[in-house]
Amino acid sequence: SQTIHQWPATLVQPVGSPLSLECTVEGTSNPNLYWYRQAAGRGLQLLFYSVGIGQISSEVPQNLSASRPQDRQFILSSKKLLLSDSGFYLCAWSLEHRTFKNIQYFGAGTRLSVL
Amino acid sequence: AQKVTQAQTEISVVEKEDVTLDCVYETRDTTYYLFWYKQPPSGELVFLIRRNSFDEQNEISGRYSWNFQKSTSSFNFTITASQVVDSAVYFCALRTSGTYKYIFGTGTRLKVLA
Numbered sequence: 724s725q726t727i728h729q730w731p732a733t734l735v736q737p738v739g740s741p742l743s744l745e746c747t748v749e750g751t752s753n754p755n756l757y758w759y760r761q762a763a764g765r766g767l768q769l770l771f772y773s774v775g776i777g778q779i780s781s782e783v784p785q786n787l788s789a790s791r792p793q794d795r796q797f798i799l800s801s802k803k804l805l806l807s808d809s810g811f812y813l814c815a816w817s818l819e820h821r822t823f824k825n826i827q828y829f830g831a832g833t834r835l836s837v838l
Numbered sequence: 839a840q841k842v843t844q845a846q847t848e849i850s851v852v853e854k855e856d857v858t859l860d861c862v863y864e865t866r867d868t869t870y871y872l873f874w875y876k877q878p879p880s881g882e883l884v885f886l887i888r889r890n891s892f893d894e895q896n897e898i899s900g901r902y903s904w905n906f907q908k909s910t911s912s913f914n915f916t917i918t919a920s921q922v923v924d925s926a927v928y929f930c931a932l933r934t935s936g937t938y939k940y941i942f943g944t945g946t947r948l949k950v951l952a
Contacts, residue, residue: 755938766929766944767883782939811881817938825933826873827940829883 725750729814729830736837742787742801744833746814749795754816756797757827758789761811773797809837840865842932844943851920852951859915859946861930867891869935872906872913877927877945889913920950 726749736742748754758770769782771789779789786805790798797814811834815827841864851857863872874886887897889906897904901918917924927945 766942767940769939772938813881813883815883825871825938826885826888828885829875832881834881 725754725816725828727814727816727828727830729812729833731833732831733834734836736804736835738806738837739803742799742804742808742835744799744812744814744835746797746799746830747795748816751795751816751818753794754818755825756791757815757817758797758799759813759815759829761813761832763810767813771799804837806837809835811835840867840932840934840941842930842941842943844928844930844946846946847944848947848949850949850951853922854919856916856918857920857948857950859917859928859930859948861913861915861943863911863913863930863932863941865932865934867934871933871935873931873933873940874904874913874915875929875931877929879926883929886915917948920948922950922952924948925950 729746755774757772759767760770761767771779771781773779773791776791776794787801811832813832814830817825817827843862846860849857870891872889875883876886877883887904894906894908903916905914925948927947929945930943931940933940
């Protein structure tokens with residue numbers, strides 16, 4: 724069966740510091756991968772998605788970037804964090820993203836506080 | 839434009855009560871998919887159900903049931919005999935055919951009191 728792992732679970736970072744959040748998927752190959760942010764009390768905002776190694780699409784311009792160095796690894800990064808980057812970050816995976824098989828399965832999330 | 843509206847921000851019920859969570863969607867596409875996810879306090883979103891636009895049959899899974907009505911663009915979720923473990927935020931989402939993007943509602947926080 725497939726599993727998705729995210730770490731760290733919680734992170735407190737000062738403003739201006741770098742960020743690296745990691746997500747890995749096991750039990751499947753060539754998954755589609757997604758990064759979402761959930762601000763407190765709000766819905767989910769899609770940040771990035773990837774259909775393959777090195778292929779990243781950005782949904783919104785922001786202080787963050789994403790990379791996919793390996794088939795089942797997705798990394799969310801920032802060079803300098805802003806206060807507004809605080810939130811709950813969720814990674815998700817799915818099979819083919821444009822077909823009926825696209826059911827997204829989520830990781831446990833990373834709670835980021837920028838102080 | 840596509841949109842999902844979950845008008846109920848928060849609902850509180852007493853254990854064993856039935857509760858319905860509302861979801862209204864907007865899309866001009868004829869082929870689309872609707873989803874419900876549960877987000878318990880731990881934070882992970884748990885997939886509950888997917889419905890496609892051509893299948894209006896209601897579905898029941900244990901204490902959970904879903905009522906899909908295209909005429910009113912609604913996909914409501916009912917929990918029968920609620921339990922404390924049902925306490926969570928529930929999200930409804932829409933995806934149109936040929937796209938990758940989910941449009942999420944803002945969620946409904948359900949509190950089930952013992």
